Amino acid sequence: MAGQSPGTAIARPPGAQPADPGDAFVLETTALTKQYPGRVTALDGLTVQVTPGITGLVGANGAGKSTLIKILLGLLEPTKGRARVLGLDCQLDASRIRALVGYMPEHDCLPPDVTATEFVTHMARMSGLPAVAAKERAAESLRHVGLHEERYRQVGTYSTGMKQRVKLAQALAGDPRLLLLDEPTNGLDPAGRGAMLELIARIGAEFGISVVVASHLLGEIEQICDHLVAIEAGRLLRSDTIGSFTQSSQVLLVEVETGTAELADALRCDGLDPRPAGRGLLVPMDGDTTCDVIRDAVAGLGLPLARLEQRRHRLEEIFRDEPVPAGQPSTRASTRASTRASTRASTRASTRAGTEVSHVS
Numbered sequence: 197m198a199g200q201s202p203g204t205a206i207a208r209p210p211g212a213q214p215a216d217p218g219d220a221f222v223l224e225t226t227a228l229t230k231q232y233p234g235r236v237t238a239l240d241g242l243t244v245q246v247t248p249g250i251t252g253l254v255g256a257n258g259a260g261k262s263t264l265i266k267i268l269l270g271l272l273e274p275t276k277g278r279a280r281v282l283g284l285d286c287q288l289d290a291s292r293i294r295a296l297v298g299y300m301p302e303h304d305c306l307p308p309d310v311t312a313t314e315f316v317t318h319m320a321r322m323s324g325l326p327a328v329a330a331k332e333r334a335a336e337s338l339r340h341v342g343l344h345e346e347r348y349r350q351v352g353t354y355s356t357g358m359k360q361r362v363k364l365a366q367a368l369a370g371d372p373r374l375l376l377l378d379e380p381t382n383g384l385d386p387a388g389r390g391a392m393l394e395l396i397a398r399i400g401a402e403f404g405i406s407v408v409v410a411s412h413l414l415g416e417i418e419q420i421c422d423h424l425v426a427i428e429a430g431r432l433l434r435s436d437t438i439g440s441f442t443q444s445s446q447v448l449l450v451e452v453e454t455g456t457a458e459l460a461d462a463l464r465c466d467g468l469d470p471r472p473a474g475r476g477l478l479v480p481m482d483g484d485t486t487c488d489v490i491r492d493a494v495a496g497l498g499l500p501l502a503r504l505e506q507r508r509h510r511l512e513e514i515f516r517d518e519p520v521p522a523g524q525p526s527t528r529a530s531t532r533a534s535t536r537a538s539t540r541a542s543t544r545a546s547t548r549a550g551t552e553v554s555h556v557s
């Protein structure tokens with residue numbers, strides 16, 4: 197990414213208030229449905245509440261993330277259902293919402309022939325700030341995203357990474373209470389992605405601005421979010437804290453250096469249900485004795501035990517077509533059924549770095 201590293205924090209202007217901690221939800225949808233012409237159902241009865249903080253809105257390409265964001269901003273009308281942002285109705289109070297919310301759109305939408313300063317100042321004016329305040333705020337925002345030195349260059353001469361940062365700066369410039377960021381790391385190299393995520397985390401932590409960040413990269417979301425809203429085919433898959441997504445599961449992972457197949461047979465004879473997973477076996481726990489049963493089976497076969505541990509959930513498992521262990525809350529089963537009924541392929545996540553949620557056929 198070109199340009200210098202991100203600069204110092206924005207001093208909040210006098211009178212600016214952080215998101216009111218008394219607000220129960222920064223956004224809230226009820227049975228929200230959006231059908232585009234041609235019978236494309238982008239959102240399908242989505243009901244979700246988002247509390248203040250940094251929330252990841254995660255889903256594969258085409259899951260409905262951008263559609264949801266545009267409805268929240270009042271840029272699109274829902275077909276059915278309701279949506280509220282900061283307590284305001286998205287259809288009745290759209291212009292008030294847009295004055296309180298900073299939006300970073302997914303696609304490149306910057307005018308090439310103006311400087312970053314001119315553009316961000318203009319956007320701050322558009323969100324209601326007086327001329328002098330807008331200028332100051334634009335300078336602070338551009339400093340925060342690390343573009344202070346380059347602020348008088350025409351935006352058309354910027355690299356992709358710098359353009360993403362101008363988009364973030366204009367979202368910040370109107371002194372928002374909530375930021376809606378649509379795929380903010382799009383097109384960035386690994387260093388640029390890291391820098392962008394760090395900026396977003398600092399906005400949440402230092403300015404008390406709530407952030408909803410849409411992404412199909414679970415690995416990134418996991419690094420900066422307090423909460424996660426996972427959607428698939430326009431439906432809610434799960435909404436929860438990051439911690440509860442990755443809590444201990446009721447599954448044991450056992451790895452032996454040799455003899456995995458014999459161990460699986462022995463465990464089946466003991467009434468357990470082992471499944472192959474990588475180099476080992478995943479065994480759903482059946483009471484407190486499961487660990488002892490596995491240990492005894494390994495010892496009985498004389499196998500070299502490499503690992504036996506209670507497994508933590510990995511974030512990407514919410515998108516994987518795997519059985520959910522007993523006792524783990526999930527809407528996965530019902531969503532899977534409806535997803536199969538549609539023409540969409542099931543959703544899986546790869547396990548490579550920067551895990552990507554993607555549809556596979």
Ligand SMILES: Nc1ncnc2c1ncn2[C@@H]1O[C@H](COP(=O)(O)OP(=O)(O)OP(=O)(O)O)[C@@H](O)[C@H]1O
Pocket residue numbers: 232233236237238255256257258259260261262263264302412
């Ligand atoms: N203007 C439109 N007209 C018709 N269909 C549309 C339109 N916009 C989006 N869609 C369809 O609605 C569904 C949801 O699209 P949306 O852009 O909201 O998904 P997304 O989760 O943001 O995807 P991505 O990760 O690719 O940005 C997709 O099937 C898409 O093709």
Ligand SMILES: [Mg+2]
Pocket residue numbers: 261262263302378
């Ligand atoms: Mg999108």
